[in-house]
Amino acid sequence: GENVEQHPSTLSVQEGDSAVIKCTYSDSASNYFPWYKQELGKRPQLIIDIRSNVGEKKDQRIAVTLNKTAKHFSLHITETQPEDSAVYFCAASLSGGYQKVTFGTGTKLQVIP
Amino acid sequence: ETGVTQTPRHLVMGMTNKKSLKCEQHLGHNAMYWYKQSAKKPLELMFVYNFKEQTENNSVPSRFSPECPNSSHLFLHLHTLQPEDSALYLCASSQDSAGGREKLFFGSGTQLSVL
Numbered sequence: 001g002e003n004v005e006q007h008p009s010t011l012s013v014q015e016g017d018s019a020v021i022k023c024t025y026s027d028s029a030s031n032y033f034p035w036y037k038q039e040l041g042k043r044p045q046l047i048i049d050i051r052s053n054v055g056e057k058k059d060q061r062i063a064v065t066l067n068k069t070a071k072h073f074s075l076h077i078t079e080t081q082p083e084d085s086a087v088y089f090c091a092a093s094l095s096g097g098y099q100k101v102t103f104g105t106g107t108k109l110q111v112i113p
Numbered sequence: 114e115t116g117v118t119q120t121p122r123h124l125v126m127g128m129t130n131k132k133s134l135k136c137e138q139h140l141g142h143n144a145m146y147w148y149k150q151s152a153k154k155p156l157e158l159m160f161v162y163n164f165k166e167q168t169e170n171n172s173v174p175s176r177f178s179p180e181c182p183n184s185s186h187l188f189l190h191l192h193t194l195q196p197e198d199s200a201l202y203l204c205a206s207s208q209d210s211a212g213g214r215e216k217l218f219f220g221s222g223t224q225l226s227v228l
Contacts, residue, residue: 043117
């Protein structure tokens with residue numbers, strides 16, 4: 001089955017700096033890669049996703065890149081703000097069915113004002 | 114209320130108790146899921162229901178028993194749990210459409226403590 005590894009497990013950055021979270025996956029058939037943000041005591045929420053036919057996707061201050069050959073994808077947050085502090089989960093799955101979405105172990109991001 | 118609602122938010126139970134977790138989604142989705150979230154572990158898929166039919170049982174112990182009476186409601190019946198079952202149990206739903214099935218909408222979870 002699919003295995004997703006995520007690094008780092010914790011990340012502290014100064015407000016205004018950039019943050020990068022990296023994930024690798026094992027199943028070359030996976031073609032859908034979402035990122036979820038979970039603030040303390042709240043539900044995980046989808047913040048951005050990318051499909052395997054695209055190498056990069058941006059949405060304001062967040063972007064995701066995908067390298068299919070190397071089987072890794074990354075989340076980039078620019079101009080970080082205190083409200084970006086949360087746990088971020090990457091995931092991988094095969095799109096199109098009620099398949100398993102395999103999650104990484106999460107990265108706790110702390111943005112220091 | 115919109116979105117995915119879970120009750121109760123917190124639950125403490127003894128190992129001999131029987132309790133149920135409830136999930137309701139108001140998004141018109143067709144698939145519903147139970148996930149287990151433990152500290153420093155990935156979210157673990159437990160069960161998947163598609164149009165009320167169970168399509169996935171991810172080797173979950175029989176002390177967890179799901180029930181899906183319709184596409185909007187999902188239950189997780191608990192009995193004779195173990196302390197290691199203490200975790201946050203998250204319900205999620207997704208839409209049966211191209212490009213929608215993988216996008217999960219989560220509830221706020223039930224924080225379960227087994228004593």
